[in-house]
Amino acid sequence: MKLTINEQEHEVSDENPDRVLLWVLRDELGLVGTRFSCGAGVCGACTVHVDGAATRACLLPISQLAGTRIRTVEGLASKGPAGEARLHPVQQAFLKVQVPQCGWCMSGQMMTAAALLERNPSPSPQQVVEAMGGNYCRCGTYCRIKKAVLEASKLLTQETEP
Ligand code: FES
Ligand code: FES
Structure with a gap:
């Protein structure tokens, strides 16, 4: 599947669409500015923007992200x-x-x-x-x-x- 991240399209594997955005960013795409801390949606360390809204990447399955615009800290400047x-x-x-x-x-x-x-x-x-x-x-x-x-x-x- 395709994800639009920091205004670039990235092809990521859809073998397991339940995996969460945080690990796709960090482990597949090398965008390690997004941090892992609680992994439970509590602390906010993994916050990215999805269509402009602050969203926790540690709980967000990539299956919900088709057609969205994702922005990480690497895309803030x-x-x-x-x-x-x-x-x-x-x-x-x-x-x-x-x-x-x-x-x-x-x-x-x-x-x-x-x-x-x-x-x-x-x-x-x-x-x-x-x-x-x-x-x-x-x-x-x-x-x-x-x-x-x-x-x-x-x-x-x-x-x-x-
Ligand atoms: S890592 Fe704490 S909210 Fe995601
Ligand atoms: S947790 Fe150390 S600067 Fe915020």
């Missing part, structure tokens, strides 16, 4: 006019605020944050807390995550201003 990588405002903000500690949860955090800002580019601090509440960070970087998401919102607003 865009390309500039000379082909250079342009970090997404969320990535820029996470760097600026120096959010990560061990870093394991970070791709999931950034994917949840990017999905939030796509549907609400100017969230309130409370809306950030609510949207990010399902993504756990065992290092306890929650204050910096909140600060970085609000910073990303500012960057995004600047980018879209005429």
Whole structure:
């Protein structure tokens, strides 16, 4: 079967359509930025976007993904006019605020944050807390995550201003 991931089509085996997206990304396609942690849909470390919505890849059978657009952390940056990588405002903000500690949860955090800002580019601090509440960070970087998401919102607003 074909999966559209980061705007590229990938042919993956449909021998076992019940296998979950996380292992197809990591083991078949080498997209190891999406992380495994609880494997039970609880922690958010495996968050990717499916048709723009933050979705947990550890519970998602690939049989449900035909015709969808999947985005992983590897597809968060865009390309500039000379082909250079342009970090997404969320990535820029996470760097600026120096959010990560061990870093394991970070791709999931950034994917949840990017999905939030796509549907609400100017969230309130409370809306950030609510949207990010399902993504756990065992290092306890929650204050910096909140600060970085609000910073990303500012960057995004600047980018879209005429
Ligand atoms: S690894 Fe998927 S939610 Fe924890
Ligand atoms: S930075 Fe270590 S789990 Fe979040």
